Amino acid sequence: xxPKVDPYIKRILSARVYDVSQETPLTHxxxxxxxxxxxxxxxxxxxxxxxxxxSRGAYNRIxxxxxxxxxxxxxxxxxxxxxxxxxxxxTKLGIKSIIVMPKPTPEIKVNAVRAFGGRPVLHGDIYDDxxxxxxxxxxxxxxxxxxxxxxxxxxxxxxxxxVEICMQHSQDLHAVFxxxxxxxxxxxxxxxxxxxxxxxxxIGVEPEDANAMYVSLxxxxxxxxxxxxxxxxxxxxxQPGKETFKLCKKYLDGVVLCSVDEMCAAIKDVxxxxxxxxxxxxxxxxxxxxxxxxxxxxKDENLIAVTSGANINFDRLRHVAERAEIGEQRxxxxxxxxxxxxxxxxxxxxxxxRRSITEFNYRYAEDDIAHVFAGxxxxxxxEERQQMVKSLREDGYDVMDLTDDEMAKLHVxxxxxxxxxxxxxxxxxxxxxxxxxxxxxTFLNKxxxxxxxxxxxxxxxxxxxxxxxxxMQVPEKDKARLQAFLNDVGYPHWPENDNPAYxxxxx
Numbered sequence: 001x002x003p004k005v006d007p008y009i010k011r012i013l014s015a016r017v018y019d020v021s022q023e024t025p026l027t028h029x030x031x032x033x034x035x036x037x038x039x040x041x042x043x044x045x046x047x048x049x050x051x052x053x054x055s056r057g058a059y060n061r062i063x064x065x066x067x068x069x070x071x072x073x074x075x076x077x078x079x080x081x082x083x084x085x086x087x088x089x090x091t092k093l094g095i096k097s098i099i100v101m102p103k104p105t106p107e108i109k110v111n112a113v114r115a116f117g118g119r120p121v122l123h124g125d126i127y128d129d130x131x132x133x134x135x136x137x138x139x140x141x142x143x144x145x146x147x148x149x150x151x152x153x154x155x156x157x158x159x160x161x162x163v164e165i166c167m168q169h170s171q172d173l174h175a176v177f178x179x180x181x182x183x184x185x186x187x188x189x190x191x192x193x194x195x196x197x198x199x200x201x202x203i204g205v206e207p208e209d210a211n212a213m214y215v216s217l218x219x220x221x222x223x224x225x226x227x228x229x230x231x232x233x234x235x236x237x238x239q240p241g242k243e244t245f246k247l248c249k250k251y252l253d254g255v256v257l258c259s260v261d262e263m264c265a266a267i268k269d270v271x272x273x274x275x276x277x278x279x280x281x282x283x284x285x286x287x288x289x290x291x292x293x294x295x296x297x298x299k300d301e302n303l304i305a306v307t308s309g310a311n312i313n314f315d316r317l318r319h320v321a322e323r324a325e326i327g328e329q330r331x332x333x334x335x336x337x338x339x340x341x342x343x344x345x346x347x348x349x350x351x352x353x354r355r356s357i358t359e360f361n362y363r364y365a366e367d368d369i370a371h372v373f374a375g376x377x378x379x380x381x382x383e384e385r386q387q388m389v390k391s392l393r394e395d396g397y398d399v400m401d402l403t404d405d406e407m408a409k410l411h412v413x414x415x416x417x418x419x420x421x422x423x424x425x426x427x428x429x430x431x432x433x434x435x436x437x438x439x440x441x442t443f444l445n446k447x448x449x450x451x452x453x454x455x456x457x458x459x460x461x462x463x464x465x466x467x468x469x470x471x472m473q474v475p476e477k478d479k480a481r482l483q484a485f486l487n488d489v490g491y492p493h494w495p496e497n498d499n500p501a502y503x504x505x506x507x
Contacts (some may be wrong), residue, residue, distance in 0.1 A: 087118025
């Protein structure tokens with residue numbers, strides 16, 4: 001009697017992927033290895049023709065579909081790499097593809113779908129709108145929907161990466177780090193690795209603000225998170241797949257969560273070693289690998305990170321560069337209160353020792369004091385930062401550490417310009433506006449008459465959403481109406497009136 005084989009192993013080993021995908025190299029990251037005291041290798045899925053792993057799963061799914069029934073075309077909803085994977089796969093197999101994409105999708109991604117032979121249809125403002133319209137087109141045309149992750153054939157296609165890793169690295173291997181969004185990539189790789197190399201840890205990596213799989217695994221059931229961070233848009237999902245959750249629950253050894261700054265630092269790390277620019281979700285596994293090493297203290301181990309994609313918008317590079325130094329723990333952001341007198345800044349520089357000042361912004365707070373927003377270069381990470389803050393306080397300075405304050409990093413550092421003591425009843429909120437025509441008008445039109453905007457700062461980093469800081473003068477009696485307005489406008493938001501950076505520089 002033949003031994004029983006896990007059905008997923010059979011699916012993975014018989015997956016059809018190499019008509020459109022290639023076996024990607026396993027690259028040694030020399031600089032990262034030396035810094036971390038481990039041998040770090042990168043599984044370079046960013047080198048696929050669509051610059052991501054998505055072509056594997058999309059092609060296998062459509063190919064297997066066509067073996068059962070005649071298929072004239074397929075439909076997908078995506079604003080990212082899945083769209084390109086489906087377009088390429090369908091064209092290679094000689095069928096049509098309709099890709100529904102949200103209207104704010106960057107033009108570079110829309111053009112890529114066209115270049116691969118797909119027909120992009122722009123609809124709605126967010127992925128959910130695009131998905132709903134895709135389902136309408138499924139009914140209209142009778143074409144099947146190609147889900148981005150939650151189907152066994154898609155999972156099997158991504159699992160071929162696990163096969164390649166086992167062939168390319170047959171010696172001792174401590175762990176493989178895989179980015180997690182819906183979970184298709186992680187479940188495919190983990191299913192195969194645990195079958196052939198059960199001794200190897202498979203660690204998923206998610207953004208701190210897009211951690212649907214982590215939350216689901218913690219709760220022991222498939223869960224939906226209320227808000228999804230958009231910086232790593234390739235893994236920005238509210239709920240993992242039904243099939244992928246089942247497999248990740250069975251096979252994953254854990255999930256590491258990483259911040260925006262840690263992802264930016266990882267993008268820089270990979271660039272230093274390979275001169276390649278990854279997208280945030282593509283560098284997520286590297287960020288998780290670094291964090292795991294820091295948390296566990298592992299040394300002299302072989303570690304692999306799957307670099308899953310390189311479809312980064314050029315506009316985002318400025319933001320990545322700004323945040324990489326913080327992510328590497330090479331910069332501290334401080335609010336330091338100085339006595340407004342000659343020589344005060346010179347004394348602060350002296351008290352900081354031989355550290356370089358990377359940024360210095362200030363404005364009078366009162367007649368005799370000033371709040372300084374300062375960036376200070378570090379050489380020894382968190383420990384040095386904490387010791388520096390402690391030392392400054394011992395020298396008599398009033399110091400706030402803003403290094404981990406998102407509002408300070410996104411907005412306040414560009415707005416230091418003085419307080420507004422005559423502004424009454426100011427309510428400060430941080431928003432994510434959809435980057436589409438009319439988003440601001442919608443916001444303003446829904447505001448109650450008589451409310452005044454007292455502060456406004458907008459930033460966009462080449463994504464489908466802009467980061468906005470808004471101050472509104474709302475009388476105390478209108479607090480209930482304010483909450484109703486926030487609910488009605490529907491943009492993700494966070495109250496910031498108690499934020500220390502706001503209190504120091506803008507209140």
